[in-house]
Amino acid sequence: MILITFIEKAHNVVKRTGQPGIQFDIHGYSSHPDLWFELGYLIDNDDLDSGRLRRSESSINALAGRVDGSFERILRGDASLGAMFQKAGYKAIPSPRYPGPGSGVGGKYYRGGYTTRRWGSKDGGDIDCIQMELPPVPRKNNMEHGPKMGQVMGEFVNKYYPPHRLCASPLGAC
Numbered sequence: 699m700i701l702i703t704f705i706e707k708a709h710n711v712v713k714r715t716g717q718p719g720i721q722f723d724i725h726g727y728s729s730h731p732d733l734w735f736e737l738g739y740l741i742d743n744d745d746l747d748s749g750r751l752r753r754s755e756s757s758i759n760a761l762a763g764r765v766d767g768s769f770e771r772i773l774r775g776d777a778s779l780g781a782m783f784q785k786a787g788y789k790a791i792p793s794p795r796y797p798g799p800g801s802g803v804g805g806k807y808y809r810g811g812y813t814t815r816r817w818g819s820k821d822g823g824d825i826d827c828i829q830m831e832l833p834p835v836p837r838k839n840n841m842e843h844g845p846k847m848g849q850v851m852g853e854f855v856n857k858y859y860p861p862h863r864l865c866a867s868p869l870g871a872c
Contacts, residue, residue, distance in 0.1 A: 705721070705813075705817060708721075709721075709817065709825055712824075712825055713823075713824075713825070717824070717859070717860050718760055718761065718764065718824040718825065718826070718858075718859055718860070719824065719825040719826070719859065720761075720825070720826050720827070720828070720854075720855060720858070720859055721813075721817050721818075721825060721826070721827040721828075722827075722828055722829075722830055722851060723738075723810075723813040723814060723817075723827060723828070723829040723830065724829075724830045724832065725829065725830065725831050725832070726831065726832045726833070726834065726837045727808070727831050727832070727833065728833070728834050729806075730804055730806035730807075730833070731802075731803050731804035731806065732789065732791070732796075732802035732803050732804050732806065733789065733833040733834075733835070734788075734789035734790055734791050734796060734802065734833065735780075735783050735788050735789065735790040735791070735830060735831070735832055735833070735836075736790075736791055736807050736808050736829075736830070736831035736832075737779055737780055737783075737790060737791065737792060737793075737828055737829070737830055738757070738808055738809045738810030738811070738814055738828065738829035738830070738831065739756045739757050739758055739773060739792075739809070739810060739814070739818075739828060740755060740756050740757045740809055740810045740814055740815060740818065740820055741755065741756055741773070741792075741809055742809060743798065743799045743805070743807050743809065746774075746791075746792055746797065746798030746799060746800075746807070747797075747798035747799060747800040747801075748798075749770075751769055751770050751773060752769075753769040754820070755820060756769070756773070756818075756820060757810060757814045757815070757818025757819060757820050757826060757827045757828065757829075758772065758773070758818065758819065758826040758827075758828065759818070759819040759820050759822075759826070760819035760823060760824045760825070760826050761819070761826045761858055765777075765858065773792055774792030774793055774794065774797045774798075775794060776794060777857075778792065778793060778794075779828065779850075779851075779854045780792050780793025780794070780796070781793050781794050782850045782853055782854055783847075783850050786846055786847075786849070786850050787846075788836075788847075788850075791807055808829070808831045809829075810827075810828075810829040811829060813827065813829065814827045814828070814829040
């Protein structure tokens, strides 16, 4: 309950600015053989593999609606978070190299869960949500990987969300 209250307060602060926002929901896994960063946007595994990509069904619907370029380019093309992680040396899905689960060895991928559905922009609003499922190594060696991952996430935020309007604290005034 405390976490939901915190998330709700953070979302309300962003809404009051009238600007778009992003929430990253970060988790870990150890059972998928591909050991890639799984970036969940509420797109089904089969849809990623077949190319049936519907912006309106994604947790980044608001982002896709306000930027130039195709939804596919933002989801898994050269303008995607997956491409940015790939450029930093990580295996990420969806990305240009791994557009869908079928492009890997095990075909496993987590599309996002409750938080991504509840707080993303699939059903409207200007706040997007991306669920990140991370393999063991970056979690266990977080002193090495944390800054590098933060750099990539910061690059994504700076590219797609107005940095001069972001609030440092969801509990304080912007």
